Amino acid sequence: MRPNMNTCRSAASGTLSLTRQRPIVLSCRWLIDSIHSSIIGCLVILIISGCNQTDTSIRDNDDYQTETSTNDNSASVTPYTADTLAKDRTDNQTETSTNDDDSASVPPYSATITLNEVGEIELFMTDEAILSLPHTVHIDSRGNIFWAESRPPIYVFNSDGVFIGSIGAYGAGPGELRDIETFNIDSGGNFHVFDASISRISRFSSDFSFVRSYSIAADRSSRAILNNQDHFVMLREAWYNGLKPALVIYDQNGKMISSSGEMPISAKVQNSLSPGGGIAVDTEDNIYYSYISDHRIWKTDSKGDLIDVFDSEPSYYIAPDEGLLNQLEKRDSPPNPEVLTERLRHFYSISRIAGIHAVKERDLIFQEIMTPDYDNGERELRVDLEVWHSSGFKIGTVISSPGNVSFIDESHIYYVNLPSGDENPSLVVYTYDIL
Known part of the structure; x- marks a missing residue:
């Protein structure tokens, strides 16, 4: 219940609008920038065919801006299920096993989440x-x-x-x-x-x-x-x-x-x-x-x-500076209030x-x-x-x-x-x- x-x-129902006027449309990052241009077209066709994706929204791994799909056929997209995921994983492994090592960066499944x-x-x-x-x-x-x-x-x-x-x-x-x-x-x-x-x-x-x-x-x-x-x-x-x-x-x-x-x-x-x-x-x-x-x-x-x-x-994602953390760790014995302040300042920035x-x-x-x-x-x-x-x-x-x-x-x-x-x-x- x-x-x-x-x-x-x-x-009101509908896709949520963001506070900065960016709609919430979610996609996996498709890491295809490093794949040779001669196989990009083939991989995209294979992935779209295997995943039955009709939404064209993607998010580049190096670009934070999200592109909003204009596809009006989203209602016809096959809903995500564990069986779908398993099939996509099998299909992807079959496709990428014969390609270059760079192709391993292509994720086995992509979804749009609203x-x-x-x-x-x-x-x-x-x-x-x-x-x-x-x-x-x-x-x-x-x-x-x-x-x-x-x-x-x-x-x-x-x-x-x-x-x-x-x-x-x-x-x-x-x-x-x-x-x-x-x-x-x-x-x-x-x-x-x-x-x-x-x-x-x-x-x-x-x-x-x-x-x-x-x-x-x-x-x-x-x-x-x-x-x-x-x-x-x-x-x-x-x-x-x-x-x-x-x-x-x-x-x-x-x-x-x-x-x-x-x-x-x-x-x-x-x-x-x-x-x-x-x-x-x-x-x-x-x-x-x-x-x-x-x-x-x-x-x-x-x-x-x-x-x-x-x-x-x-x-x-803004990752922590492991080198800085290690330096602070060495300075923190015995416990040093200044080190705690520096550590907190760093963690609030990431x-x-x-x-x-x-x-x-x-x-x-x-x-x-x-x-x-x-x-x-x-x-x-x-x-x-x-x-x-x-x-x-x-x-x-x-x-x-x-x-x-x-x-x-x-x-x-x-x-x-x-x-x-x-x-x-x-x-x-x-x-x-x-x-």
Whole structure:
């Protein structure tokens, strides 16, 4: 069940226009500049034929400007499916296996992704539910909306936006919370909250009543997600003393099951710029995670053993200066406040990962990337979305997403709208189509 769109403030459907008058039309970067001119025509014909693409929008890897397709036949494009992707991958591998090594730069799949605003769910505040910026937003199978800020409680609204209850109260006793870092819902409708300040996980039933809690040996800076076995997968986010294991997995009793992975040097400032990076799991309990200033996505199995690294740096991405970071690292022993200031100044000037979302029903991975934008002469943060298939293929890019993503399901993306004054906050709802 989805939130009741009939009671939402209406919004006209259609392809979203960007704040800088650029429409959101997304395409994979087709890296064909290095291919010899004598085979470009053949490759383009083969790719278009194999992928059944009728939209002619492309985005050059060296040019940030997005060209808008004028093709009016987009409705006839075969919708994206996993079967389509598998066929395109097979066709592409067959075609490129007989070509030059340069042809390997041509991606096996290209898609056009569009966002359409379809409504706005107003959340009606009460004396018991005064809302500010949320840390986590979740929507369950019944359409209930859970709004978690850093301090408790977690506010619950029904699909009409009416406040119906809360989870937890401030404190350190049983059923109480102090610092909500992560909030998850299991398959039985139970709620699991990771309290970062006291390294404790509390479980609540589907009727919001407290069940039990247990402590884990996790860093305060860790981020957690619940897998399909109801084990907590923790992503360590702050580098204090070298390369700690990146992932630590705990069972429902707080016992550590496994640890694996290494933290990149970019994680040195992760905690200072929190929230950043991200972690998600798919239907097979594979784990996907990124750090705040590293465009890569690591994919592991349920035990944390590495399966793949998704490594496709977007053309707009401003990468960290590893040489500078290494120099600062050498100057930071003992800890030096000036080094921290320099490190933060550098990280505010580059791109950073703001979140990862897994859409289990469609085998999709969304990665949020925030990048400084100086189009109007002033520094603004632009949010772009990189869309992947869980098998490791880049599908496309959402240029200038409406904002930071709050929640994604199999057909909708939700963004928080916090108006000024006494107006109620809301969730602005978009559908997304991959063609």
